Amino acid sequence: MATIRVTPQEYTYTTYDAGEIERIALRLAGQVGLDDATIEIDVDESTPLARTRIESLDEPVRIHIEGGAMEDPTAPRELSERLTSETIGRLLLRVVDRRSGRFAEAPADEELTLPQLTAWETSCLGRLERLGYDVRPPRRRYHFRTRHGFSDTADAVFDRLWATDELSWADIEAACAETEAAKQPA
Numbered sequence: 001m002a003t004i005r006v007t008p009q010e011y012t013y014t015t016y017d018a019g020e021i022e023r024i025a026l027r028l029a030g031q032v033g034l035d036d037a038t039i040e041i042d043v044d045e046s047t048p049l050a051r052t053r054i055e056s057l058d059e060p061v062r063i064h065i066e067g068g069a070m071e072d073p074t075a076p077r078e079l080s081e082r083l084t085s086e087t088i089g090r091l092l093l094r095v096v097d098r099r100s101g102r103f104a105e106a107p108a109d110e111e112l113t114l115p116q117l118t119a120w121e122t123s124c125l126g127r128l129e130r131l132g133y134d135v136r137p138p139r140r141r142y143h144f145r146t147r148h149g150f151s152d153t154a155d156a157v158f159d160r161l162w163a164t165d166e167l168s169w170a171d172i173e174a175a176c177a178e179t180e181a182a183k184q185p186a
Helices: 018-032 081-099 114-130 137-148 152-163 169-183
Strands: 003-007 038-044 052-056 061-066
Touching (some): 003 018, 018 038, 052 081, 114 137
Parallel strands (some): 038 061
């Protein structure tokens, strides 16, 4: 069973519950294949922004999440189980992908372009949906289109990425090249 550590343990700006975040992360770690990992989750509750980052792939796996990424959009300062699951799930799946060896050529996260990151996260969210999580596919398709173009090609690439269970960095590069080529005038 994975070991999950969430900091801080007590929140002052929000009503988040570290135990609830730990419970969600523990369930996800088991589902994505990180059941023996030690995972540290640092939550910055002081900002309503939603930036996230993976700080370490090695033990312990460390991820940083700004509070807005887990906040219920209908109840400010309250934890959304759906968004917390989505946020932690996609980060843990990217950890799994990077550890698989299929992403050895991938640049560091901070060097990824928005289209590359969006393509990768499309696959992560598709996998989360197949695990039973509510990830709002129409919203994700729209987000993909804003980065890859509003075209039949972009929709076909989205569908392919959404449906894949095994992804490689070469798949991400090919997807981005395909949608970029579709944007070019004939």
